[in-house]
Amino acid sequence: MEKPNIVLVMADDMGYWAMGCAGNREIRTPNLDQLAAEGMYFPDFFCTSPVCSPARASVLCGRMPSAHGVQDWIARGHISYGEVAPGLKEKHGDPDASWEYAWSRQQLKDDSAIRYMEGFRTYTDILAEHGYVCGLAGKWHLGDAGHPQNGFTYWQPIAMGGDNYFYPVVLQGEKFDMLRNTYITNYITGKAFKFLRNRDNGKPFYLSVHYTAPHSPWERSQHPAEFYDLYRDCPFTGTPNVPPHKWGAGYSQEDRRNRIQGYYAAVTAMDSDIGKLVGYLKEEGLWEDTVFIFTADNGMSMGHHGIFGKGNGTFPMNLYDTAVKVPMIVSCPGRIPAGSVARGLYSHYDILPTIAGLMGEAPEEGLPGRSFQEIFQGRVPDGRDAVVVYDEYGPARMIRTREYKYIHRYPYGENEFYDLEADPGEEVNLAESKDPAVQERIAALKNRMEQWFVRYSDPDRDGVRQAVCGSGQIGLVGSAGKGRKAFLGLGE
Numbered sequence: 001m002e003k004p005n006i007v008l009v010m011a012d013d014m015g016y017w018a019m020g021c022a023g024n025r026e027i028r029t030p031n032l033d034q035l036a037a038e039g040m041y042f043p044d045f046f047c048t049s050p051v052c053s054p055a056r057a058s059v060l061c062g063r064m065p066s067a068h069g070v071q072d073w074i075a076r077g078h079i080s081y082g083e084v085a086p087g088l089k090e091k092h093g094d095p096d097a098s099w100e101y102a103w104s105r106q107q108l109k110d111d112s113a114i115r116y117m118e119g120f121r122t123y124t125d126i127l128a129e130h131g132y133v134c135g136l137a138g139k140w141h142l143g144d145a146g147h148p149q150n151g152f153t154y155w156q157p158i159a160m161g162g163d164n165y166f167y168p169v170v171l172q173g174e175k176f177d178m179l180r181n182t183y184i185t186n187y188i189t190g191k192a193f194k195f196l197r198n199r200d201n202g203k204p205f206y207l208s209v210h211y212t213a214p215h216s217p218w219e220r221s222q223h224p225a226e227f228y229d230l231y232r233d234c235p236f237t238g239t240p241n242v243p244p245h246k247w248g249a250g251y252s253q254e255d256r257r258n259r260i261q262g263y264y265a266a267v268t269a270m271d272s273d274i275g276k277l278v279g280y281l282k283e284e285g286l287w288e289d290t291v292f293i294f295t296a297d298n299g300m301s302m303g304h305h306g307i308f309g310k311g312n313g314t315f316p317m318n319l320y321d322t323a324v325k326v327p328m329i330v331s332c333p334g335r336i337p338a339g340s341v342a343r344g345l346y347s348h349y350d351i352l353p354t355i356a357g358l359m360g361e362a363p364e365e366g367l368p369g370r371s372f373q374e375i376f377q378g379r380v381p382d383g384r385d386a387v388v389v390y391d392e393y394g395p396a397r398m399i400r401t402r403e404y405k406y407i408h409r410y411p412y413g414e415n416e417f418y419d420l421e422a423d424p425g426e427e428v429n430l431a432e433s434k435d436p437a438v439q440e441r442i443a444a445l446k447n448r449m450e451q452w453f454v455r456y457s458d459p460d461r462d463g464v465r466q467a468v469c470g471s472g473q474i475g476l477v478g479s480a481g482k483g484r485k486a487f488l489g490l491g492e
Helices: 030-038 052-061 088-092 099-107 123-129 184-197 225-231 253-283 348-358 373-377 436-456
Strands: 005-011 133-138 152-157 169-172 175-178 205-210 290-296 328-331 386-391 396-401 404-409 416-419
Touching: 005 253, 030 253, 030 290, 030 328, 052 123, 052 348, 088 175, 123 133, 123 152, 123 205, 123 348, 133 184, 152 169, 152 184, 184 205, 184 253, 225 253, 253 290, 290 348, 348 373, 386 436, 396 436, 404 436, 416 436
Parallel strands: 005 205, 005 290, 133 152, 133 205
Antiparallel strands: 169 175, 290 328, 386 396, 396 404, 404 416
């Protein structure tokens, strides 16, 4: 096929279940549902790590966190003092500052901004090499947010990984500044429109639209009333109402309702803006020549298994499907059969080889992913027979086939094994079963998983050997870090 334009929309902390097309009859996502009806829906698409920064790095470079070295959310290295608008530091240093300043207070340090993707060939680098103009609007969260990199020339990021919805800190010229009374979802969409309207018509384009939605906060004050009030009378029976998980925090029924209401509002507000983007592409005659991808960085539990949060909603981190499965829809009119469903297993690390394949390139040797570009020839791919998820909060590693899931926590457990055909909700952990057949299956899966990491990990960047505790990454790992501290410890 001729070089298509590519738009990739990435949500933040969005569960695979949080769409009407995924079977949720309470949440309102008419535009995502329409995308699925016009394109291909992937019901079993997985992240590489249930934490934002590691997952986003893996999407870009096609490697596991144990190979690229981003193993936690980035707590420092977003921006340097010299990039902050005058007076903003002082505002953030106010001891009476409210929640909206917390991210910036934590991250405005004297350390220089770090480029965590430097040295890795990303799919945006590949696209730029093939003549694409690449743009970013929204969340970056992979270090240095002040300067374009990895093939991007249009660069409109938010400063950090998350933010108050109405007081975002964003790049304004060559400085970061705080906007007031600006809903961040609309802001990101506006920057996406600016790229589309000012594009070079003689070149194909790639556009990343990286929303912070539906990441917390979820309070009423954080979202427009027109979306929040849509769910005022919703019974919220589509998400489980069960006691808190043994590894998680407690919550009341009022807490449960308020969190879900805010989460649903954030999703629907984002869906509305996605509809505006699609509408513009259609009005401008670009839709027929555009591959439109919707996904999320990681999954999310909103009461599922008694958890409110993603993988790090519990400690040790959980690897339930609600944490590691993400939405995935690909639309390309005239090439992808409308309403098609890819029933196999797929992962974020398959995105780079797919995009490279569109450019006529074979993926770099030693990468775990494989292309599913046959979808653009009107075929439904078979998918893979197993996916692997990596998490160094513990640490834990997971292998999942269509029939089984095994989670191994180093060094002490608790390990988990689920028969997904008999127990699709992952309610009965069979890891300690005395059944020899079960233990034989576990041993086979564990061996397969460990061999997989031998093949696709970089021992120097392997988080099993790093002190990852979930408090944030502040530097490069292994030899790249030159002996400096890579992670915050508990209590810091």
